[in-house]
Amino acid sequence: MEGTFKELTAVSVETHEQAVELIEKLYVVAQPGAVFSEPMELEGRTVITAAEVNVGLGVGFGFGGGSTPGDEDKPKKGHESGHVKSSDPHERVTLAGGERTEGVSGQAEASTQVEEQDAGKDVGMGGGGGGGGGASGRPIAVISVTEEGVEVEPVVDVTKIALAFFTALGSMFFMLMKMRKAADR
Amino acid sequence: MGKGDGPVRWETSSGDCVSVGELTVTPVSQALSVRWPHGGWVWNRPRAVLVGRDDSTERIPIVDVTRAAQVGLYALGVLFGVAGLVAWIWGRRTSNGRDV
Numbered sequence: 001m002e003g004t005f006k007e008l009t010a011v012s013v014e015t016h017e018q019a020v021e022l023i024e025k026l027y028v029v030a031q032p033g034a035v036f037s038e039p040m041e042l043e044g045r046t047v048i049t050a051a052e053v054n055v056g057l058g059v060g061f062g063f064g065g066g067s068t069p070g071d072e073d074k075p076k077k078g079h080e081s082g083h084v085k086s087s088d089p090h091e092r093v094t095l096a097g098g099e100r101t102e103g104v105s106g107q108a109e110a111s112t113q114v115e116e117q118d119a120g121k122d123v124g125m126g127g128g129g130g131g132g133g134g135a136s137g138r139p140i141a142v143i144s145v146t147e148e149g150v151e152v153e154p155v156v157d158v159t160k161i162a163l164a165f166f167t168a169l170g171s172m173f174f175m176l177m178k179m180r181k182a183a184d185r
Numbered sequence: 186m187g188k189g190d191g192p193v194r195w196e197t198s199s200g201d202c203v204s205v206g207e208l209t210v211t212p213v214s215q216a217l218s219v220r221w222p223h224g225g226w227v228w229n230r231p232r233a234v235l236v237g238r239d240d241s242t243e244r245i246p247i248v249d250v251t252r253a254a255q256v257g258l259y260a261l262g263v264l265f266g267v268a269g270l271v272a273w274i275w276g277r278r279t280s281n282g283r284d285v
Contacts (some may be wrong), residue, residue, distance in 0.1 A: 008187055012264050013187060019223065023220075023223070023225055026225050026227060027218060027220075027225070027227060029216075029227045029229055030196070030198075030216035030227045030229055031198065031200075031214075031216075031229075032198050032199060032200030032213070032214040032215075033200060033213055034213065034229055035202075035212075035214045035229050035230060036200050036212040036230045036231060039203045045221075046198060046203060046205050048203065048210075048212065050212070050231035051231070051245055052228075052229070052230040052231070052249065053227070053228075053229045053230075054226075054227070054228050055226070055227050056224070056225070056226040057224050057225060057226075058221075058224030058225075059223045059224060060223055060238045061223075064236070084275075121200075131224075133224075134252075138251075140230065140231055140247060140249050140251075141212070141231065141247045141248075141249075143212070143234055143247075144204065145205045145208060145210050146203060146205065147206035147208065149208070149236075150208065150234060150236045150245060152211055152234065152245050152246075152247055154247075154249070154250040154251075155219075155250075156250050156251055156254075157251040159200060159252045160255060161251060161252050161255065162241040163259070164258040164259060165252065165258050166257040167258075167259070167262065168259060168261055168262035168265075169262075170275065171262045171265075171266060172265045172266070175265060175266045175270075178269075178273075179269050179272065179273045182273050182276075182277070183273075183276060
């Protein structure tokens with residue numbers, strides 16, 4: 001479970017396919033192995049812990065493009081040739097200032113694009129993505145197995161119960177005061 | 186044992202059996218999963234343990250005491266609020282009737 005959780009949280013998603021794969025991994029949490037621990041031997045008993053698990057995940061991608069009216073062909077040419085003439089299709093095309101990973105032809109095409117940008121005929125493009133998620137777990141019970149029988153001992157979270165108690169008490173008190181005020185009028 | 190193959194699934198599954206002496210213990214969990222195009226949410230909780238001995242099987246439920254207490258207390262608060270509101274409305278109506 002720990003490995004799965006690390007896999008879910010410690011990855012960087014770069015493509016839509018990777019995002020879909022990551023979401024599929026999320027459903028591993030729906031298996032019983034996610035809520036019941038491995039059996040442990042403790043003082044002549046076999047102990048299994050049971051916990052509630054809650055996991056949510058969401059990702060989003062967006063991409064936009066544009067071109068100057070009337071000059072649609074020219075910028076497209078520059079953009080396409082930059083990729084086609086590259087020796088490796090996965091190589092990045094860096095227009096200006098960044099690392100150069102291409103050969104001579106790639107540089108020439110990149111400089112063509114820069115010139116077109118300078119001339120005000122460039123293609124406007126933008127893309128981005130983001131994601132977020134959360135996970136929580138809470139122990140619920142301890143299952144203790146001996147040869148005589150099975151005991152299920154609940155795990156009580158006193159803090160949560162106390163918070164609920166005082167919230168309920170506070171709302172009751174508030175309501176009572178409101179009603180008294182209304183009755184006095 | 187899944188209910189629904191759409192975006193919302195409510196399924197009960199059994200885990201690996203644990204054998205101790207003559208006993209066989211099978212943990213049972215219940216998961217609610219909601220799936221949308223670029224994300225999802227899964228809530229999984231332990232439901233029961235099935236204890237097999239000889240030819241009989243006993244089902245021991247796993248009760249979430251903390252959740253039950255929370256729900257009970259919040260329900261009590263809401264019930265008190267609703268009862269108070271009803272009493273207040275009824276009292277106003279009665280006093281308005283007397284004034285007339």
